[in-house]
Amino acid sequence: MTDHELMWRIAGGSGDGIASTSQNFAKALMRAGLHVFTHRHYPSRIRGGHTYTEVRAKSEPVQSRGDGFNCLLALGDSFARNPQEDAYYGDEEIKPLSENLDELNEGGVIVYDTGLLDSEDIPDFEQRVEENDWHVYPINLREIARDHGREVMRNTAGVGATAALLGIDLEYFEQLMAESMPEDILEPNKEILHYTHDMVEEEFEFTHDLRVPEGSHDEEQVLLSGSDSIAYGALDEGCRFIAGYPMTPWTEVFTIMSQALPEVGGVSEQVEDEIAAAALALGASHAGVKAMSGSSGGGFALMSEPLGLAEMSETPVVLVEAMRAGPSTGLPTKPEQADLEHVLYTSQGDSNRVVLAPGTVSEAYEQSRLAFRIAYGYNIPVILLYDQKLGGELMNVPASHFDREPNPDLGAVTTEEELEDAPHGPGGKFYRYRYDAEDGVSPRSIPGQKGGHFLVTGNEHNQAGHIDEDPTNRVTQMERRMSKVEAVREFLDDRDTQTYMGPDDAEYGLITFGSQQGTVEEAVARLNDAGHSVRGIGVSDMMPYPEEEMTEFLESVDEALVVEMNASGQFRGLTQKELGRFGDKLSSLLKYNGEPFEPAEIVQGFEASIQGQDVPDQQTTYVPAAGD
Amino acid sequence: MSAFSAIGEEREIDREEFTPTLEPQATWCPGCGDFGVLKALKQAMPEVGRNPDEVLLVTGIGCSGKLNSYFESYGYHSIHGRSLPIARAAKLANPELEVIAAGGDGDGYGIGGNHFMHTARENHDMTYIVFDNEIFGLTKGQTSPTSPKGHKSKTQPHGSAKDPIRPLSLALTSGASYVARTAAVNPNQAKEILVEAMQHDGFAHVDFLTQCPTWNKDARQYVPYTDINDADEYDHDPTDRSAAQEMASEAEQSLYEGEVLTGRFYVDSDRPSYSEEKQAIGEMPEDPLAERYFDDDYEWERSHDLLLDRHK
Ligand SMILES: Cc1ncc(C[n+]2csc(CCOP(=O)(O)OP(=O)(O)O)c2C)c(N)n1
Ligand code: SF4
Numbered sequence: 001m002t003d004h005e006l007m008w009r010i011a012g013g014s015g016d017g018i019a020s021t022s023q024n025f026a027k028a029l030m031r032a033g034l035h036v037f038t039h040r041h042y043p044s045r046i047r048g049g050h051t052y053t054e055v056r057a058k059s060e061p062v063q064s065r066g067d068g069f070n071c072l073l074a075l076g077d078s079f080a081r082n083p084q085e086d087a088y089y090g091d092e093e094i095k096p097l098s099e100n101l102d103e104l105n106e107g108g109v110i111v112y113d114t115g116l117l118d119s120e121d122i123p124d125f126e127q128r129v130e131e132n133d134w135h136v137y138p139i140n141l142r143e144i145a146r147d148h149g150r151e152v153m154r155n156t157a158g159v160g161a162t163a164a165l166l167g168i169d170l171e172y173f174e175q176l177m178a179e180s181m182p183e184d185i186l187e188p189n190k191e192i193l194h195y196t197h198d199m200v201e202e203e204f205e206f207t208h209d210l211r212v213p214e215g216s217h218d219e220e221q222v223l224l225s226g227s228d229s230i231a232y233g234a235l236d237e238g239c240r241f242i243a244g245y246p247m248t249p250w251t252e253v254f255t256i257m258s259q260a261l262p263e264v265g266g267v268s269e270q271v272e273d274e275i276a277a278a279a280l281a282l283g284a285s286h287a288g289v290k291a292m293s294g295s296s297g298g299g300f301a302l303m304s305e306p307l308g309l310a311e312m313s314e315t316p317v318v319l320v321e322a323m324r325a326g327p328s329t330g331l332p333t334k335p336e337q338a339d340l341e342h343v344l345y346t347s348q349g350d351s352n353r354v355v356l357a358p359g360t361v362s363e364a365y366e367q368s369r370l371a372f373r374i375a376y377g378y379n380i381p382v383i384l385l386y387d388q389k390l391g392g393e394l395m396n397v398p399a400s401h402f403d404r405e406p407n408p409d410l411g412a413v414t415t416e417e418e419l420e421d422a423p424h425g426p427g428g429k430f431y432r433y434r435y436d437a438e439d440g441v442s443p444r445s446i447p448g449q450k451g452g453h454f455l456v457t458g459n460e461h462n463q464a465g466h467i468d469e470d471p472t473n474r475v476t477q478m479e480r481r482m483s484k485v486e487a488v489r490e491f492l493d494d495r496d497t498q499t500y501m502g503p504d505d506a507e508y509g510l511i512t513f514g515s516q517q518g519t520v521e522e523a524v525a526r527l528n529d530a531g532h533s534v535r536g537i538g539v540s541d542m543m544p545y546p547e548e549e550m551t552e553f554l555e556s557v558d559e560a561l562v563v564e565m566n567a568s569g570q571f572r573g574l575t576q577k578e579l580g581r582f583g584d585k586l587s588s589l590l591k592y593n594g595e596p597f598e599p600a601e602i603v604q605g606f607e608a609s610i611q612g613q614d615v616p617d618q619q620t621t622y623v624p625a626a627g628d
Numbered sequence: 629m630s631a632f633s634a635i636g637e638e639r640e641i642d643r644e645e646f647t648p649t650l651e652p653q654a655t656w657c658p659g660c661g662d663f664g665v666l667k668a669l670k671q672a673m674p675e676v677g678r679n680p681d682e683v684l685l686v687t688g689i690g691c692s693g694k695l696n697s698y699f700e701s702y703g704y705h706s707i708h709g710r711s712l713p714i715a716r717a718a719k720l721a722n723p724e725l726e727v728i729a730a731g732g733d734g735d736g737y738g739i740g741g742n743h744f745m746h747t748a749r750e751n752h753d754m755t756y757i758v759f760d761n762e763i764f765g766l767t768k769g770q771t772s773p774t775s776p777k778g779h780k781s782k783t784q785p786h787g788s789a790k791d792p793i794r795p796l797s798l799a800l801t802s803g804a805s806y807v808a809r810t811a812a813v814n815p816n817q818a819k820e821i822l823v824e825a826m827q828h829d830g831f832a833h834v835d836f837l838t839q840c841p842t843w844n845k846d847a848r849q850y851v852p853y854t855d856i857n858d859a860d861e862y863d864h865d866p867t868d869r870s871a872a873q874e875m876a877s878e879a880e881q882s883l884y885e886g887e888v889l890t891g892r893f894y895v896d897s898d899r900p901s902y903s904e905e906k907q908a909i910g911e912m913p914e915d916p917l918a919e920r921y922f923d924d925d926y927e928w929e930r931s932h933d934l935l936l937d938r939h940k
Contacts, residue, residue: 222939232931240917241721243713264929265913267720267906272746276713279706283717286704287684287725288918291717309707399936406928410921416633427649446918447684447702447718447725448632455696457705458689467653467697467705 005058006166006212007069007105010158011096013077015047021155022053023394024180027223028172029057030396033216036223037518038394039065041595044248044332048079050095059215063360063395063518067600068103070210071166073158075141076116078151094121101128109135109208111161113154115142135208137165137200144196149188156189160196165204167211170197220399226364226390226515227252229397230320231260233368234292238408239318240266241291243280245273247299248332249388250322254294274299278306282315286456288410288446290372294320294384297339298329301346308347310381311481313456314433314444316411318371323387325594334594335389337514338566340574343383344543352481354382354488355542359499359517361395365402367497367540374491376411378441378484385542387565389596390515412443419451423463430454431463433477439487440480489544498549501536502528508610509553509560510536511586513571516597520563523602534606539571545578554582559625561609563602567592569623588623589615631922634681635724641674648700655694661838661849662691662759664812665730666698669757671815672822678726686715688731688740690766691840692759695730709740712747712756716902719754722918723903726826727754734764737773737793748802748831753901755825755832758795761840762847769843776884792884795835796876796893800869805830805896807872809879809889811837811853817890824892830901837888848888856891866892 008025012018019040026036034057043049056066074097097110097117104110110129112119119125119138129136141157149156156177163170170193177189224232230253234242242261244254258268267284271277274295281293295303300321310317323339325331343355354374358364368384375382414422422443423431432454434442445452455465460477462468499517501510501524510527512520517538524536537553539546554560560582562572569588576583589605591597601620608615608622615622647670656662673683683701687693689708696703702725706714715729736744736758747756762779764770771781773793780787799807806828810818818836825832839849856862856875864875872894879889906912920926 220940222936224939228939232935235929235931235935238921238928240920241717243717260931260935262911263934265915265917267912267917269717269720271713272742275710276743276746279710279713280717282706283686283704283714284721284917286714287718287721288921289721290921291721305707306710313704399932399940402930402932402936404930404932406930408921408926408928415922416631425650429649446632448635448682448722448918450632450634450637450681453681453700453702455703455705457696457703458707459705464650465703466650469653 007066008071009054009069010073011052012075013079014049026055068105071109074112113141115140157196160193164197164200221396229364230368231256233365237372239290241284243269243277247296250296274302278303292318304346309458314379316375335387340570357385357514359538429464440483497540499538506535507533509557512563513539522599587625590621643670659841661812668818671819676826683726686711688735690732692732712743716752722916730757733774734772745802748804750902763844794880799833804833806832807894809835853888866895
């Protein structure tokens, strides 16, 4: 695999510009005609601390991180040099080089900054280089940057150096710099880029074979993250109100929306806490605006009560839940898929909500739109569940994917004309919660509409909205609210929201949800290439669960492995609970160390599972089927 | 025809329009001070000139929260302590609505205390009525944030060791631009203050003293009050912030000593409301957001045209 793909990793200290440099690198390669995918890793720390981003580039579509990587640009952690706090920062400087060697593939290329890093600090460096046939290019990037501009421009020198080594045309980087930098820093950066590039070409003899692949796109591409996609989906569905409180990684969606909304005449509110945030979204929605809020684990826990109110009062709202590793504050900057049960069942009473979990960056756009369409079409809260990985990874997607008509339709609401003919109870009271509504969906009126006033309450209520504890009323209203979820199931069935991979008639199944979908897809392809017979499915609907599709899938295979990033196999558990069988067919491959799966780990896990062996990798766990 | 034609309708409003056509499930005890708030509010509406279809009354949970059941309008009986965030967002979504939030002292100063501070600071154009009966009514008589120090209840059998919350001072320091206290035993003043509060363009906080004859027979809410704006001895100027602060702390002290001081403590008519501030910095449209969804001619932007360039 590695010979025709580039897996470039840039490592340094948090705050050293790793994210922006890698983003430009990915964009440059996309403009050069390649398919790109980024994977980022960062500590929960603002400045300093080892961080890296990988950019994987191929001529064919790519939607997963690779297995390890094959080119390292190690910059050195400049914040490790904090003179005041020796005790804290003392030995971190070398990490961008030392910490990344374990995953560097055989035959890989290393460029490191001799201005900040000294390979002699790594006792077995030379030995490992030899054993792994690595090709090492030590360059004083810091000095070059200082001599031709400023020390912080080390990144640019590093890009110039790897561009030379990999044969990437500098023109793409220059263009990108010109688009984003003011004149006074553009010039020195350009100089550094060219100087390092030429210097590397002249002074080094290239011993490695790795070169950037070639490619071309048939249509215009854009580089987007999952968070971008969710935000743009919301905007295109007519969402014009967001309320939130910062919490990683949900902050990304909140930030994108807060910057976009004023441009379209919408409103964003940063408020005192997450209870308020969700309550504001309900208030805005009640008053007739498409609204969203969201958070990550702990913040979403606070939203539990407003979420229940949204269900009982049938106030439409979209809540985003960006998972990170828990429990509690957990690993704040690392991905996990362990909040599934939390979003399915949090809040008192029987859940009547919808939970969607997009599997890729482009699906995130689709399902963000779908979330609003369902919320407002059925007057029900919808949770969009994703994780730190999907939110932060960048991928190229055809620009046309987003070129859609906006949909500001407010869904199940009345107009004033309709209010005149709508059912009214004794005393002319508008029946907001009528028993006989089609699909259980009883349209609402909006405050300010003539003749439409009604009472919303979190208490059980009758057709007019008034608090009512009559047992027959209770049963009728409960059943009506629950029946909306059934209606949503039918709506989703027409939309092919699940993603199938591999041949239809395979022996084995691989099942996953959310952000692991792309990686599983790659694993399914590799397994079939290797002679196994495997079919995969990426499930997007968590509630209502796609009972029919999953039954069909599970009946079609002999055994299935559920791949998810948590320790308790929550999605496998949900599948067994919803279908009420297949316990003997389902086993789990779990990972919960703060890193997403690599495709090879899934391949290995699968092979071990069908041979009844232990998974060789310490970082993943195999849990056999209950019948075993 | 406008999508919200109830808003701004020019006609005589009759207070009886606010009486529910459906008999509410009675929850208030005979003699409860909450009836006083209801009466004053209904009486205020014709003077404010707002009809039931343009009023959104958001309540929390408690006996106070049942106000919605007795008051006919668009209503949102929400959850304990959260009336303010719901109400202020509705105001941002449609600034033309008359938005009123209401709740009890436990609801508003206890569980919802954080929202109170922040809503006051933002100065949303809305009215906030707190039914202050110095007790948790609905959960059967526990000590509340405004119960006096030493107050005994089943959950504080040795008497509360805490000083009570000072709601007027809290509203003032948080930034409310209208701060008043009134009492259910004084319906005329109560009505006048509610009219003013609704007409005020900013966050109007009304600490409304209500009696709870069922759980709190000792509270001072029953005794006659002194109107600080009418009493010569006080000669209070509500536009003077530091005078307001002094007056508020005096009233908060004297309430527990037997003298009930009510009236307008602070009125700042110059401070722009939150919507005005947000509009001025370009973070909120001039037209009511909610109207757009009913306007067939409105041109909805696509993210593609607006934002995708930066990703190319
Ligand atoms: C989150 C939550 N906690 C507790 C309750 C129970 N509860 C209902 S009303 C109430 C206190 C009401 O007291 P107050 O706000 O003073 O109003 P009053 O009943 O005196 O009018 C409490 C604690 C609840 N409904 N929700
Ligand atoms: S318990 Fe107290 S506050 Fe509640 S209705 Fe009875 S008298 Fe009123």
